[in-house]
Amino acid sequence: MEREKELMATLFHSGQARALQYFFFAQRAVGRWSTPSGARWDTSQPRPVRKAAVIGLGTMGRGITVALAQAGLSVVAVETHAKQLMEATKAVPSMLKRGAVRGGTTIEPDSITYSQNLQAVADVDLVIEAVFEDMALKEKVFQQLSIICKPDTLLCTNTSSLDVDHLASQTRHPELVVGMHFFAPAHVMKLLEVVYGRRSSPAAVATAMQLGKKMGKVSVAVGNCRGFAGNRMLKRYLEQAFFLLEEGATPELVDRALEEFGFPMGVFRMSDLSGLDVGWRVRKADGLADTSLTGTSARVRQGCRYSSLGDLLCEHGRFGQKTGRGWYQYDKPGGRVAKSDPWLHNFLDEYRARHGLVPRCIDQQEVLERCLFVLINEGFQILEEGIAAGPEDIDAIYVFGYGWPRHRGGPMFYADMVGLERVVERLERYHQAHPDVPYLQPSGLLRRLVANGSPPIHKWRNVIKNRNSQL
Ligand SMILES: CCCCCCCCCCCCCC(=O)CC(=O)SCCNC(=O)CCNC(=O)[C@H](O)C(C)(C)COP(=O)(O)OP(=O)(O)OC[C@H]1O[C@@H](n2cnc3c(N)ncnc32)[C@H](O)[C@@H]1OP(=O)(O)O
Numbered sequence: 001m002e003r004e005k006e007l008m009a010t011l012f013h014s015g016q017a018r019a020l021q022y023f024f025f026a027q028r029a030v031g032r033w034s035t036p037s038g039a040r041w042d043t044s045q046p047r048p049v050r051k052a053a054v055i056g057l058g059t060m061g062r063g064i065t066v067a068l069a070q071a072g073l074s075v076v077a078v079e080t081h082a083k084q085l086m087e088a089t090k091a092v093p094s095m096l097k098r099g100a101v102r103g104g105t106t107i108e109p110d111s112i113t114y115s116q117n118l119q120a121v122a123d124v125d126l127v128i129e130a131v132f133e134d135m136a137l138k139e140k141v142f143q144q145l146s147i148i149c150k151p152d153t154l155l156c157t158n159t160s161s162l163d164v165d166h167l168a169s170q171t172r173h174p175e176l177v178v179g180m181h182f183f184a185p186a187h188v189m190k191l192l193e194v195v196y197g198r199r200s201s202p203a204a205v206a207t208a209m210q211l212g213k214k215m216g217k218v219s220v221a222v223g224n225c226r227g228f229a230g231n232r233m234l235k236r237y238l239e240q241a242f243f244l245l246e247e248g249a250t251p252e253l254v255d256r257a258l259e260e261f262g263f264p265m266g267v268f269r270m271s272d273l274s275g276l277d278v279g280w281r282v283r284k285a286d287g288l289a290d291t292s293l294t295g296t297s298a299r300v301r302q303g304c305r306y307s308s309l310g311d312l313l314c315e316h317g318r319f320g321q322k323t324g325r326g327w328y329q330y331d332k333p334g335g336r337v338a339k340s341d342p343w344l345h346n347f348l349d350e351y352r353a354r355h356g357l358v359p360r361c362i363d364q365q366e367v368l369e370r371c372l373f374v375l376i377n378e379g380f381q382i383l384e385e386g387i388a389a390g391p392e393d394i395d396a397i398y399v400f401g402y403g404w405p406r407h408r409g410g411p412m413f414y415a416d417m418v419g420l421e422r423v424v425e426r427l428e429r430y431h432q433a434h435p436d437v438p439y440l441q442p443s444g445l446l447r448r449l450v451a452n453g454s455p456p457i458h459k460w461r462n463v464i465k466n467r468n469s470q471l
């Protein structure tokens with residue numbers, strides 16, 4: 001009893017108990033069916049979903065298939081590439097078997113049917129598309145689905161960054177299109193971002209939210225923008241991590257700082273898990289991944305600092321775990337134990353020398369402040385734009401989707417704990433040192449909150465007041 005009291009006192013002193021209490025509140029708040037902002041979807045009747053399809057059985061499609069089958073649905077799993085299909089027909093049952101051992105459940109082996117032909121989805125209630133992150137390919141898939149599926153089938157995309165409204169415009173029933181964004185590994189990570197498109201019907205959003213719940217996920221409704229809530233923040237975090245490598249850090253140093261902070265995986269190990277090719281496809285489509293540029297223009301895009309380190313790695317065929325090489329090396333393609341790679345360290349030395357960058361010592365505090373404060377800053381921007389309904393939604397996204405340490409509550413709660421003035425002061429300082437990184441400037445909402453006397457997190461909504469949000 002005494003030891004327990006002592007522990008609680010220590011926790012209270014460090015703010016951890018407050019964080020945990022908040023975390024449990026946030027978990028309940030985002031799963032709610034009545035939002036403080038009075039969302040249109042939460043009073044709508046979700047549709048029953050008994051049979052679902054997954055299109056594309058790569059990193060994500062396999063995990064999504066497992067999670068759907070574990071939720072008791074019949075699943076049609078479609079993959080056009082024969083080798084990928086064959087691998088998936090072995091991987092999915094063994095993932096299910098391991099899940100069954102862990103959870104003491106049994107899954108009917110015939111609840112999943114595999115096909116190389118999209119026509120197999122003709123009678124499903126809901127489709128989750130998980131093909132390559134390529135808009136032209138996804139457009140084609142959505143056009144085909146719109147013809148093949150029943151007129152009332154919900155068409156969902158697992159895209160990590162692309163425009164859900166544009167995909168909806170490729171179909172006959174745009175009101176039945178929503179984003180269902182899962183997180184890698186999809187059968188393990190608890191988060192589901194449900195992306196509410198401009199034309200998505202409240203019933204379609206409610207159906208996706210309900211299905212997420214049935215799959216044991218924490219479903220968070222978010223608005224449609226590049227990267228939605230989670231990946232839009234992740235992009236800033238990743239960019240800072242790349243800049244730190246340019247300035248002298250190593251993936252090991254950055255990851256160690258983040259893992260000591262409490263993440264299960266630092267940003268580089270996590271990127272290797274997800275696949276470096278996903279972001280590369282996005283940057284190539286945006287015209288950013290041009291590694292032929294030389295001189296000062298090699299490290300600048302659209303007037304802002306840019307690092308082509310991730311692009312160069314992909315050009316070397318280093319896509320992460322799936323190819324056995326990425327920011328780390330693995331014993332084989334698909335291996336999971338990240339080992340330091342001398343090739344990568346040489347590559348970084350050569351890159352710095354080529355660009356005249358003199359490496360310096362970077363400490364843990366700088367890694368944490370630059371990576372996390374810039375992510376938090378983007379979170380404030382997201383709140384201002386109404387892409388997330390409230391700070392607890394963003395915190396749930398980070399805790400359940402990216403392994404943000406729950407004893408630190410989530411990024412927005414963490415900002416509150418650190419003190420908003422301090423976050424502003426540090427961002428301003430880093431912006432002075434890196435004026436070519438505009439998003440290091442504190443966001444308008446963050447500044448307004450400070451000007452309003454830094455109210456506690458549960459009062460931020462009074463300052464946000466976004467009237468355009470659908471959430
Ligand atoms: C302007 C905006 C533009 C935006 C563009 C931005 C683009 C950026 C591109 C990013 C790519 C897209 C990413 C995306 O959309 C969102 C994401 O998914 S990001 C990734 C999020 N995931 C994480 O952060 C994972 C963090 N890690 C963890 O939580 C844990 O380490 C993990 C759960 C993975 C493992 O925990 P552990 O306790 O070690 O688990 P177990 O050993 O018990 O295993 C449980 C289960 O997990 C499987 N597993 C474990 N390690 C791995 C691994 N390295 N790779 C794959 N799977 C792994 C393990 O096998 C178990 O499953 P079984 O089926 O039972 O085997």
Ligand SMILES: NC(=O)C1=CN([C@@H]2O[C@H](COP(=O)(O)OP(=O)(O)OC[C@H]3O[C@@H](n4cnc5c(N)ncnc54)[C@H](O)[C@@H]3O)[C@@H](O)[C@H]2O)C=CC1
Pocket residue numbers: 055056057058059060061078079080081084129130131132133134137141158159160161181182183184273274275278
């Ligand atoms: N890797 C990650 O961490 C995450 C990825 N996503 C998104 O999920 C989608 C898939 O990503 P990954 O699984 O990583 O990609 P991946 O490259 O591992 O798998 C894509 C699969 O789609 C298949 N495919 C391509 N065209 C097809 C078609 N017309 N019909 C059926 N199958 C087809 C490919 O053969 C491949 O097996 C992308 O939109 C990505 O942005 C979303 C969340 C996390």
